[in-house]
Amino acid sequence: MARMTGRRALAALPVLLVVTFAVFAVAAASPFDPVKAYAGTAGLTASQENLDQLRANLGADRPLLARWWEWLTAALTGDLGDSSVMRRPVADVIGERLGWSVLLAATAFLIAIALGTLLGVLAGRRRGGLLDRAVSSAAYTLEAAPAFWLGLLAIWFFALRLGALPAGGLTDTASDTVTAGQVARHLVLPALVLGLTQLPWFFLYVRQGVGDALDEDPVRGARARGLRERTVLTGHALRSGMLPMLTLVGSRVPELITGALLVETVFSWPGIAAATVTAATAVDFPLLAALTVLATAAVLLGNLLSDLLYGLADPRAGFDG
Amino acid sequence: MADPRTHRPRLWSSAATVGVLLLAVLLVPPLVQLDEQAVDLSRKLLPPSWEHPFGTDDLGRDLLLRCVYGLRISLLVGLVAALVATVVGTAVGAAAGALGGWTDRTLMRLVDAFSSVPHLLLGIFVVALFRPGVWPVIASVAVTHWLSTARIVRSEVLSLRTRPFVDAAVSGGATRWRVAVRHLLPAVLPQAGLAAVLMVPHAMWHESALSFLGLGLPSHQASLGNLVQNARSSLLTGHWWPTLFPGLLLILPTLAIAGLAGVWRDRLNPRRRSELTL
Numbered sequence: 001m002a003r004m005t006g007r008r009a010l011a012a013l014p015v016l017l018v019v020t021f022a023v024f025a026v027a028a029a030s031p032f033d034p035v036k037a038y039a040g041t042a043g044l045t046a047s048q049e050n051l052d053q054l055r056a057n058l059g060a061d062r063p064l065l066a067r068w069w070e071w072l073t074a075a076l077t078g079d080l081g082d083s084s085v086m087r088r089p090v091a092d093v094i095g096e097r098l099g100w101s102v103l104l105a106a107t108a109f110l111i112a113i114a115l116g117t118l119l120g121v122l123a124g125r126r127r128g129g130l131l132d133r134a135v136s137s138a139a140y141t142l143e144a145a146p147a148f149w150l151g152l153l154a155i156w157f158f159a160l161r162l163g164a165l166p167a168g169g170l171t172d173t174a175s176d177t178v179t180a181g182q183v184a185r186h187l188v189l190p191a192l193v194l195g196l197t198q199l200p201w202f203f204l205y206v207r208q209g210v211g212d213a214l215d216e217d218p219v220r221g222a223r224a225r226g227l228r229e230r231t232v233l234t235g236h237a238l239r240s241g242m243l244p245m246l247t248l249v250g251s252r253v254p255e256l257i258t259g260a261l262l263v264e265t266v267f268s269w270p271g272i273a274a275a276t277v278t279a280a281t282a283v284d285f286p287l288l289a290a291l292t293v294l295a296t297a298a299v300l301l302g303n304l305l306s307d308l309l310y311g312l313a314d315p316r317a318g319f320d321g
Numbered sequence: 322m323a324d325p326r327t328h329r330p331r332l333w334s335s336a337a338t339v340g341v342l343l344l345a346v347l348l349v350p351p352l353v354q355l356d357e358q359a360v361d362l363s364r365k366l367l368p369p370s371w372e373h374p375f376g377t378d379d380l381g382r383d384l385l386l387r388c389v390y391g392l393r394i395s396l397l398v399g400l401v402a403a404l405v406a407t408v409v410g411t412a413v414g415a416a417a418g419a420l421g422g423w424t425d426r427t428l429m430r431l432v433d434a435f436s437s438v439p440h441l442l443l444g445i446f447v448v449a450l451f452r453p454g455v456w457p458v459i460a461s462v463a464v465t466h467w468l469s470t471a472r473i474v475r476s477e478v479l480s481l482r483t484r485p486f487v488d489a490a491v492s493g494g495a496t497r498w499r500v501a502v503r504h505l506l507p508a509v510l511p512q513a514g515l516a517a518v519l520m521v522p523h524a525m526w527h528e529s530a531l532s533f534l535g536l537g538l539p540s541h542q543a544s545l546g547n548l549v550q551n552a553r554s555s556l557l558t559g560h561w562w563p564t565l566f567p568g569l570l571l572i573l574p575t576l577a578i579a580g581l582a583g584v585w586r587d588r589l590n591p592r593r594r595s596e597l598t599l
Contacts, residue, residue: 018434023446030450144575146526148533149549149568156561167557257439262530276442277534280449292438292446299437 008307012300017072019296023289024068032283071289081286085278090290094272100170101271103183104190104264105256109249111195112202116245119199120206121238127211136207139200147197147259151266154193165189168268190267197259198252202245209241216240247310253302257295335580342574346393349386358382366560376562379555384548384566391545392570394538398455399525402462406524407517409463410470415509417471418478419501429475432468440465444527448536458537462527470516477509511589519582522575529571545571 035055046054055061071081080090119139123132142150159167166172166189171182213219214237222232257273264274272291279287361381369376375384417428435443444461451457481487482505490500525545531537532546540547545567552563 014430015434015437018430019438022434026447027450032450140576140579141572144522144526144572144579146529146533146546146549146568146571148530149564149571152549152553152556152564153561153568156556156559156564160557160559254439258441261439261441261445262533265534276445277536280445280534280536283449283452285450288446288449292442295439295442296437299439303437 004311005304005308008304012304015300016293016297020072020075020289020293021068023292024064024071027285027289028064032285034285075290075293080290083279083284083287085282085284085287086275090287093275093287094290094294097270097272097275100269101260101264101273104187104194104269104271105260107187107191108194108198108259108263109252109256111191112198113249115195116199116202117206117238117242120203120241121210121233123203124207124210124241125214125233125237127207132207135203139203142196143200145197147193147262148266150196151190151193151263154189155266158189168266170270186267190263190269193266194256194259194263197263198256201252201255205245205248206238206241209244210237211241213237213241243313247313248306250302250304250306250309253299257298331580332584335577335584338573338577339581342392342570342577345389346396349389350393353386366555366563368560369562375566376560378552378563379560384563387543387548388545388566388570391543391548391567392574394542394544395525395528395546395571396521396574398459398462398528398538398544399521399523402459402466402524402528403517403520405459405463406466406520407470407513410467410516411474411506411509411513413467414471414474415478415501415506418475418482419497419505425475428471432471435465436468441527441530444531445534445536448531452536453539455538455542458528458531461531462524465527466520466524470513470520473512473516474509477512478505481505481508515582515585515589518578518585522571522578525574526571 035051074080078091080094082088083090083093086093119135123129123135126132155167158165166186168186168190170186171178210233218240219232219236222236227235260271260273261276263269264271265277268274272294276288276291276295278284279291359382361377364373364377364381365379367373367377367381373383373385375388378384378387413428413432417425438446443465447461447464448457451460487500487504490504495503528537528544529546529549532544533550535550537546538544540551543551548567549564552560552567555563
């Protein structure tokens with residue numbers, strides 16, 4: 001077990017290295033100029049000597065490989081450079097915002113799993129029935145719906161029409177302290193929307209799993225023993241039907257990040273996904289690069305988790321793979 | 322989903338939707354001769370009515386017309402991006418599968434590395450550095466979409482390589498190149514084509530997300546994502562229709578193309594149960 005974990009983690013390392021290098025290579029190939037970005041509007045009037053001086057100070061004239069290596073070694077010591085748009089060290093920006101993103105993503109995941117499991121069991125027990133057809137169609141439609149669009153409609157309905165929930169941010173505009181109650185109220189809409197965008201996948205997996213399990217021998221045996229339908233459904237069908245879904249939760253990290261990029265922006269949630277969009281808009285390369293690498297690391301970690309859970313859940317899947 | 326009885330209605334409704342949307346996008350702009358940019362401040366933010374089925378936006382422009390133009394731009398970007406991604410993906414996948422060995426390992430590790438960056442994030446990264454313009458958007462969508470095609474084509478080529486007709490061609494003295502181009506490539510094209518068709522709505526979705534974030538197409542080229550972005554201020558004053566309709570026009574082609582592709586997939590692989598793909 002530990003050996004497999006170690007091996008998989010080692011296999012993820014080169015991927016992370018390739019991605020960090022690609023980030024620098026793409027930037028080097030692009031028209032983006034760190035000197036002009038650093039100097040801003042002052043760069044338009046600055047003399048050529050000043051610009052050259054700045055270029056030398058920033059190390060922008062050095063070869064790609066050297067810049068990449070310097071960034072990488074500095075990053076390992078926790079120094080990720082300075083964000084030009086936030087005017088602070090990148091590490092501080094991430095440290096301050098990461099928690100909020102994790103809170104949002106975890107809540108959304110829980111909503112999606114709980115709701116997806118419930119609906120999946122209800123639909124899976126009679127596939128092709130009215131409920132199944134209705135919920136499945138809704139799931140496909142939801143899967144096709146853009147997250148930002150759902151978020152905006154949710155703001156319109158819950159915040160503007162009903163006035164029941166705040167439309168965005170982390171706290172009320174009047175308050176300058178962060179209290180748990182306020183955060184909870186502000187969390188509801190973004191977490192619900194992000195959860196809804198993840199829901200179709202969980203629902204379809206549980207539906208398929210439960211539906212298939214109901215045709216299999218353990219369920220037939222349980223029915224033959226005269227167990228109650230509820231016991232059969234939750235104790236037998238759901239248990240084997242949920243397994244593939246739970247083991248694949250880790251592989252949903254990319255979709256979660258994609259959803260978070262849109263949802264955090266729509267709801268002005270102060271997380272790292274919203275910061276990514278800000279960094280991209282302002283072409284803040286140090287922040288954008290760090291967040292891209294961080295997201296990649298999260299994806300690789302999710303994949304690792306998936307592999308581990310799969311190995312734990314199904315002993316046939318090789319621990320030595 | 323796998324029930325053949327539901328195939329016919331699903332096929333027809335999907336085909337009709339795709340047909341109507343295509344006709345609208347192709348015929349409305351040249352035939353109608355209306356200016357979608359025409360500003361009429363006396364008619365701003367009118368709710369949907371017979372005269373303006375989708376209502377009007379904050380500058381009094383007809384939203385139905387704006388949405389048709391928006392769909393046209395989004396569809397065009399989606400088509401070009403899907404085409405580029407399919408060509409790249411097929412080339413990489415076929416090379417990896419046909420050449421095997423060291424080339425295969427390198428190319429597939431590359432695909433793995435690319436897949437580890439969340440796609441929208443990779444798109445945002447590319448667009449941020451190469452902005453502004455249409456081509457950076459197309460490139461950023463294409464760069465995230467060729468990976469799945471490469472995987473599909475590679476696995477298809479690998480399974481084809483062991484088939485008798487390939488053995489026959491090799492024993493007949495065919496070169497590697499000839500086997501790849503004359504025997505393997507035509508056999509993988511249906512799968513690659515299916516992947517390409519499914520990619521178009523996904524590419525449209527990507528373009529809209531980028532445009533919504535303000536990183537996509539310039540705002541005078543109003544794609545569906547730009548329309549939703551521009552509608553934000555109207556939404557905050559309680560006017561829902563400029564937001565609702567562009568989004569519906571993104572969902573509709575996605576569902577219709579998925580419906581068509583589902584039927585196509587069942588024909589390609591009659592024995593494989595329809596998977597949960599969209």
